[in-house]
Amino acid sequence: MWRITWSALLFASLLPGLIDSNTNAERELMEALLQNYSTTTRPVFDVTKPVRVVVYPTIYGMVDLDEIAESLTLMIWQGYRWTDEFLEWNNRSDEFFTSKESKNLSMINVPINQIWTPDVVVFNALDRTDIIERDQLIAKIYKNGTVLVSIPQVIPFRCRFMIEYFPFDTQNCTLVYGSWALTKDEIVVSTELNATVTDLSRIVLQAHSEWDILSLTNEHRLTDYMDEIASLDVGNIFSELHMTLTMKRKPAYYIYVLIIPTFVLTQINNMGMFVPHNAMSEREEKVTLGLLTLMTMAVILNIAADQVPRSAKGLPLLGWFVMFSILISALAILITVGLLWWHEYTVLNKVTPPKWLMWLYREKYKRTSKKQENEEKIMHHPNYLKLHSIESTVEHENRTPDLLQSTQLRDLIDTLRTQISRHEARIRAKELDADIDEIWVRLFRKIDATLLAIFFVGNILGSVLIFV
Template sequence: MFWSISLCFSFVLSSQHSIRAETTQERLVGFLFKNYDRSLRPVHNVRTTTKVKLNPAIHSIVDTDEAEESITFVQWFRMIWVDEFLHWNSTDFDGMDELLIPISRIWLPDITIDNLIESKLMVQDDKNYAIIASNGTVLISYHQVVNMYCSFHENIVDFPFDTHNCSMHVASWMHSREQIDTYPTIPTDLAQYQKHAEWDLISFTSRRSLVTYFESVLPFVEIYYDIVIQRKPSYYLTTFVLPSFIITTLAIIGIFAPFSDAGGRQEKVTMGLTTLLTMAVILNIVTDLMPTSSDGVPLLELYLILQILISAIAALTSVFMMCLHSQWTKNEPIPDWLLRITNFCHQPLTYKLKPENGLSAYEPTYPDKVIEKAIRKGDKTRQLSLELRTMVSPILTMLDKREQQQGIHQLWNRACRRLDILFMIAFNVLHVALTVGFLGLGYAKLKWKRHANI
């Protein structure tokens, strides 16, 4: 008998431990989801419109790919609507007026990003929770990495001083305005935005429009979130503009630097060709960063092309100077146009071929007196002096010709040196003016577009 009573008592105790009271939250979930169908729009009257409020918040810009025309960013995409099947009287559930439930268990509006390329959810639906209020208001938030299309080619002509509007097109995939009406919250949320190293986020605004697709008579609501970003040009200025400016400047100085008296210029032409090759490599790197477009040439590409043109003209000018300087080997006199150019800013170039008395510069005056004195002393001496003059005359003629050649050579050297200096100044002034104009135009566009979009 004692053992029977003990067994009954143990059974009662174990039953009390295995059976527990239902919690308020469990009662509420059972009440709400007893006949809930998440595949149907949660309205009692099918003609009732479900209004969905959109409130995305951009957290950070991850990357941009101008060549592929895409932008990647992190956002919290929040949606709020009223689910008519998920409301309760909080007094019936111990004052509980809010419930967290996995979003995989409730109806969700089919809101999509039309220009989406790829999206990655940081929190999956079975681990993401919706906040449900007692009046049926539902709040969900997607933490996602969005990679979407952005038309960089439209304003790429201003690169690297470009500003772009990457619009995120948000709409219901299948429901018209009569079924789901979406509208944005104003203003948009940038409270948690983290700055990017290359891009400034100028503005993040929204606009709403109605669109009719194909043969549908009912309009669809589209929300456009305009993400206006502006590039910070400092990286491209230090990586491309500054090196190309230094290379071109050194090339111009090297091409028109003082040369040897022999007139060798082959190294200068080689330097010009090397500069062209270097600039072409830099231009190719910049081109790979840009989308293929026929709408215009980016500002940086145009700057590099003009620098290549300046270097090419400088190299051709060096070839011209080499041909011009070689004229002294033919004992050609300096053309008048060259004398006028080189004498414009310098002391006139002159050289004396013969003394003013008509004698050779190498013909001495004192030996003539000796010869004349010898002539007066007698015919024998006279005859000797005439023979001596005949022997010396070819030597004097040769020395005089050599002096003329040296004079022409020196005059050609001085004229070409002066012309080199003029070309060096002209090309460097043109190069500096091009760079100043490029920077001035670029920063003016940055300032104007920043004020236009703020």
């Protein structure tokens, strides 16, 4: 127990000296490496050899996405790696080192402003904000000359959005890395990332409320830019790295807030317009319901207009869907108004239903049975019985020689017959009109049911065709 205690005390007393020794060795090595070092010269002994800069960005967060301005702002840890042949000490002679400790160091930390750094930038960046000031950044330098630098930045860059399939769209935003001044013979930009997002980026971006990050692919390109200073005919070729971030939108918000309410509202409007009715007043109430539905959909359209990104290529899927719903609701209202006018015209003018419409809906008149009922009513009518009694009396009195009285009775009978015939005609006309009205009511009910089925199914098929 005492041995352990004394060992711990001895290590604690020697630890400051060890740290001091390592710090001094790192400072001595850094001073030796940076002696006669130039931060403006490419770090290669062979000037014909390009410097290979490896880029490995880590996306830490999506700060903003402006679809109208077509820009995406990312918080990125920009990682760069290259080899500085002037800062290598693995193959140096012993005379180069001031102490054995400095020779045994495998890595040192050097302020980034004291060494050469590549002028690699994001070409399509709209701006750049360094989270840490440049003079505060530290570069890790290894004994073989490998330099590692991590620069946290917030970069808004141009991204062309294809919103034709909004809100079920997938977007590809490309970061273009390259040297601002050095050609492909002087610097080559590449990466060692595979086609998937780094683990840290995936963990961070999975929590985003609107976007799923699918992949981060890369492609090396050689791009020819015109060198206007040297000659208009000679172009310089630059090494570029195109890193494409593929994102898929999460459509749940738009489905539950816009698509489903609009679809349900349209179906309710169609049902309200074409539910079978009993009178013209009910159809007028349907027109009022349809107009209220259109006003509600106008409010939804206003909400959608704020959510849908603008594009010169036309409306996205969500815009077409809302437009389709408004048009089908407006068409249902127009047809209902037309049926209202038609129904009123048939009632006021006692129009007989056309044969093709009767045949289409398997309707027929009930005048035969009505006629039999009318004849029975007339035969039992008091006037008809009175007339029959008078006729019997006349036939009996015809046997008497009083011709004048017989003629008067015959005139009375003719008058009664005329009145009864007129009464019978009026009854038949009223019942025929009632029969026609009843047929029209049944026809309009069946027409409403047919239109209800057509609009109900049509709205479903139209919505499916828009989004499929």
